[in-house]
Amino acid sequence: MNKADLITEVQKHLGIECSKAHAERAVNAVLSAVTRGLQVDGEVQVVGFGTFHVKDRAARTGLNPQTKQPMQIPASRTVGFRVGSGLRSAVAPPREDAS
Amino acid sequence: MNKADLITEVQKHLGIECSKAHAERAVNAVLSAVTRGLQVDGEVQVVGFGTFHVKDRAARTGLNPQTKQPMQIPASRTVGFRVGSGLRSAVAPPREDAS
DNA sequence: AAACCATGAATAAGGCCGACCTGATCACCG
DNA sequence: CGGTGATCAGGTCGGCCTTATTCATGGTTT
Missing domain, CATH: 1.10.287 (Helix Hairpins)
Incomplete structure (x- = not known):
């Protein structure tokens, strides 16, 4: 969609x-x-749907895939999402023992 | 919020x-x-905001924090979110060298 | 409807961070 | 007021992030 x-x-x-x-x-x-x-x-919570939250990630070591050399990934900010129980159950597979 | x-x-x-x-x-x-x-x-993409996607997770081994005994975490379905570039930059910290 | 530009996915491999389990409690939400 | 959600314990496994390129898709404007 x-x-x-x-x-x-x-x-x-x-x-x-x-x-x-x-x-x-x-x-x-x-x-x-x-x-x-x-x-x-820093956070938006919709009960049953999920919670968006701003995440600060510290600098860490990664690998440059081109050169295979280690490199430093700078500290960054991103947005995470924790799924709520309503949304989780809405996407759950059908129950096998429903009938 | x-x-x-x-x-x-x-x-x-x-x-x-x-x-x-x-x-x-x-x-x-x-x-x-x-x-x-x-x-x-299984997916909802809003360009610039982010993409919600249904994830199937295989069964895996975890630790019961109460008993400290290993236990099997059953396969499950959940919803992940990949942040889009617009939202990421909207929550980014202010630039230090903006002036 | 077409054009155009921006966004996003995929890929390589390593290391680190986050999800998830149970059960109890408390806070918050609607 | 009942339901949802966060927190916490520690180990394991999955996902994030790096660069550069290419291609596909999306979305807005004309």
């Missing part, structure tokens, strides 16, 4: 009277809000 | 004429759509 597909799916969820442009604004607003929350709080 | 804060921030992004309830529906629609995309495609 890409962004266009996501917008289409959001439109379905919002109801068919919602325009595609409106759904697009909703998607962009949510992504921007998550980004803003990470900038301000 | 929690879900209520996220909804408030989304409302700001959508414009002040958008109600809180409307912003909440937008948030829920986006989360549901991402969930649906993961169920159907």
Whole structure:
């Protein structure tokens, strides 16, 4: 699924009277809000879906794949995601003993 | 940031004429759509923000922290997230040599 | 619809960091 | 108020990150 597909799916969820442009604004607003929350709080938690959190990684040693020489990977900041129980169970494989 | 804060921030992004309830529906629609995309495609990619992907993890050996005895962690399915370059740079620390 | 630019995936190998297990507790969320 | 989520113990295994190139895809603009 890409962004266009996501917008289409959001439109379905919002109801068919919602325009595609409106759904697009909703998607962009949510992504921007998550980004803003990470900038301000370092963490965005949506219970049941998951938690985004800013991670600082210390400098470490890596290998340059071209030269095979060790090199220093500088300290960096990235964003991690811990999946919540609702999302985890939503993607779980079907139960074998469901019937 | 929690879900209520996220909804408030989304409302700001959508414009002040958008109600809180409307912003909440937008948030829920986006989360549901991402969930649906993961169920159907196994992956949801938003260029610049990041990519959610369903991961199957094989069974592996772990340690029961209570008993200190090795135990088998059963195969499972979870959701990973690879941060996109836009989000990564949005949370990056300020440049020291910006001026 | 087409064009154009940006983003992202894949690949090489090594070393380090993070996920995950259980069970209890507490805080927070909705 | 009930459910979710974070924390903690320690060992093992999987994933991250490096560079440079190429190609595919995505997304916005025209």
